[in-house]
Amino acid sequence: MSRLIVISNRVSVPKAAGAAGAQGGLAVALNSALREHRGIWFGWSGQETEEFNGHLNMQRIDDVTTATIDLEPQDIDEYYNGYANRTLWPLFHYRIDLTEYDRNFGEGYERVNARFADSVLPLIEPDDLVWVHDYHLLPLGSMLRQKGVKNRIGLFLHTPWPPARLLVSLPFHERLVGSMLEYDVIGFQTEEWLGSFLHYVEKEMGLSVNKDGTIDYDGRRIVARAFPIGIDYEEFVEGAESAEALEAYEHLKASVRGRKVMIGVDRLDYSKGLGERFESFGRFLGDYTDLASKVVLLQIAPPSRGDVASYQQIREDLERKTGHINGAHADVAFVPIRYVNRGYPRRQLAGFYRAADIGLVTPLRDGMNLVAKEYVAAQNPEYPGVLVLSQFAGAALQLTDALLVNPHSIEDVSEAIKRALDMPLAERRSRHEKLLASVRDEDVVFWRDEFVKALFGEGTSGTSPQKEVA
Structure with missing residues (x-):
C-alpha cells in the first residue's frame, strides 16, 4: 500500500490516546488517513532557530509520524508574515487594497519552500502519495519535481482563488501558477474558485481546459476539481x-x-x-x-x-x-x-x-x-x-x-x-x-477520501465548471 505524505505550513501533532484536549476536524481526518496509509505529516514546527540546519524533529504517536523543522526569524518574517499573510492572503480574499508587494517577501517565500523541499525529500519513497496544503506552499510541488520526485503530488487550496483580473496584479503571477501545474491534482473548495483558476489558465497562459476540467500541460494531464471540505460530523x-x-x-x-x-x-x-x-x-x-x-x-x-x-x-x-x-x-x-x-x-x-x-x-x-x-x-x-x-x-x-x-x-x-x-x-x-x-x-472524511482517490488516479473525470467572466 502506498504511504501518504502530508505537507502543510504547520503540523497538528496527534494527541496520544486518552490525552486531554481536542483537535480540529481537519487534523482528525488527516491523522486518520495517515494512520491508514502509514503516513508522515511534515511542516514547520512554529519555532524559531538562529540558523537553519534542516534538522528534522521526528515524533510518532498512535501510528502517525510527524516531522518538523524550525525556521529562522527572517524566514518567518518574509515567508509567513510577509508573502503568505501580507501578499497572498489579502489578494486571495479580494483585498487588493491591503496586498503588499515586496520583493524580499517573494524571495523569502521561495527560499522557505525550497527548504521544505530539501527537508522532506529524504522522507519520500518511490510509491508515496504527496499531499500539499494551502497557499503557503504553492510552488513546493514544482521544487520537488526539480529534485527528481516523480510521485503523484496533489495540492489542496483552503482559501478562495481570485479572479484573473485581480491575480494579474501579483508580480510574477505567471511563474507562480506555472509552478502549480507541476501537481497532478489541484483541489479547490468550490466550483467558483475552480472556475477562476481555469479562467486564468486559459486567458493568461493560453492553455486549453478539457471538457472534464482537466488541463494538458507539458505532456501531462492535471486534474483540477472542487473538493468542498466538511467537518468531522x-x-x-x-x-x-x-x-x-x-x-x-x-x-x-x-x-x-x-x-x-x-x-x-x-x-x-x-x-x-x-x-x-x-x-x-x-x-x-x-x-x-x-x-x-x-x-x-x-x-x-x-x-x-x-x-x-x-x-x-x-x-x-x-x-x-x-x-x-x-x-x-x-x-x-x-x-x-x-x-x-x-x-x-x-x-x-x-x-x-x-x-x-x-x-x-x-x-x-x-x-x-x-x-x-x-x-x-x-x-x-x-x-x-x-x-x-x-x-x-x-x-x-x-x-x-x-x-x-x-x-x-x-x-x-x-x-x-x-x-x-x-x-x-x-x-x-x-x-x-x-x-x-x-x-x-459531505463531511471531512468524505472530502479526504475523495481527494485521496483523485490522487491515486481514481474517479478524476469530474465535470467542467461554469467559467468566470473576465
Whole structure:
C-alpha cells in the first residue's frame, strides 16, 4: 500500500490516546488517513532557530509520524508574515487594497519552500502519495519535481482563488501558477474558485481546459476539481452531547436571562466581515427598538497574526465599534454585544452554538467556513436555530437553506436577523433538516477520501465548471 505524505505550513501533532484536549476536524481526518496509509505529516514546527540546519524533529504517536523543522526569524518574517499573510492572503480574499508587494517577501517565500523541499525529500519513497496544503506552499510541488520526485503530488487550496483580473496584479503571477501545474491534482473548495483558476489558465497562459476540467500541460494531464471540505460530523455531534457542552449551554442560557442569542465565532481577520457584522447588528438595534433589549450578540474572535499591522488595526476598529454600539443601546442590566478575544475548546463551542438562536456567519470572502457547518451540526433538531450565512462564503453553495445575505449591506443583514427571530418553528425545522443532510453526508472524511482517490488516479473525470467572466 502506498504511504501518504502530508505537507502543510504547520503540523497538528496527534494527541496520544486518552490525552486531554481536542483537535480540529481537519487534523482528525488527516491523522486518520495517515494512520491508514502509514503516513508522515511534515511542516514547520512554529519555532524559531538562529540558523537553519534542516534538522528534522521526528515524533510518532498512535501510528502517525510527524516531522518538523524550525525556521529562522527572517524566514518567518518574509515567508509567513510577509508573502503568505501580507501578499497572498489579502489578494486571495479580494483585498487588493491591503496586498503588499515586496520583493524580499517573494524571495523569502521561495527560499522557505525550497527548504521544505530539501527537508522532506529524504522522507519520500518511490510509491508515496504527496499531499500539499494551502497557499503557503504553492510552488513546493514544482521544487520537488526539480529534485527528481516523480510521485503523484496533489495540492489542496483552503482559501478562495481570485479572479484573473485581480491575480494579474501579483508580480510574477505567471511563474507562480506555472509552478502549480507541476501537481497532478489541484483541489479547490468550490466550483467558483475552480472556475477562476481555469479562467486564468486559459486567458493568461493560453492553455486549453478539457471538457472534464482537466488541463494538458507539458505532456501531462492535471486534474483540477472542487473538493468542498466538511467537518468531522460524528465527532462534533458526540462533542455537542458531552458534559462540557451541556455545561457551556446552560451557562450561556442562564447568563442572558431569557433573551435570544446570536453567535459569531471567527478568527480576528478582516476577511470575516466583523466590522460590517457589528454595524448590521447596530442597525438592527436601531430599526427594531421593540426587540433591541431582547437579543444578545456573542462574538468570539481569537486574535491572529498580531505581527501584521492590518490585524492590529481591525482589533482596534472592533473595540471602538463595540464600545459605540454598547454605549448607545446598553443599560445597567443589559449589554447587547459580548465581544470576547479568546478561543474556546470545541466542546464548549458546541454548547454555545446549541444555545444560540441564530448563527451569524457573515464573512466578506471565505474559502469554505466550517463554523457554519458546526453551528448546523450542534442544533437540537426539534428546536433548531437559524443560520444567517454570507453569500460569499464557500459554504453558501452547499447550505442553500440558510438565510443567505450580502454582508456588505447592513440593511440586508439587519433584516435577516429580524426574519430569523420571527421564523416559525416548522420552517426552522424544515430548513435545518436540509442543512443537516448536507453537513452529515459531505463531511471531512468524505472530502479526504475523495481527494485521496483523485490522487491515486481514481474517479478524476469530474465535470467542467461554469467559467468566470473576465
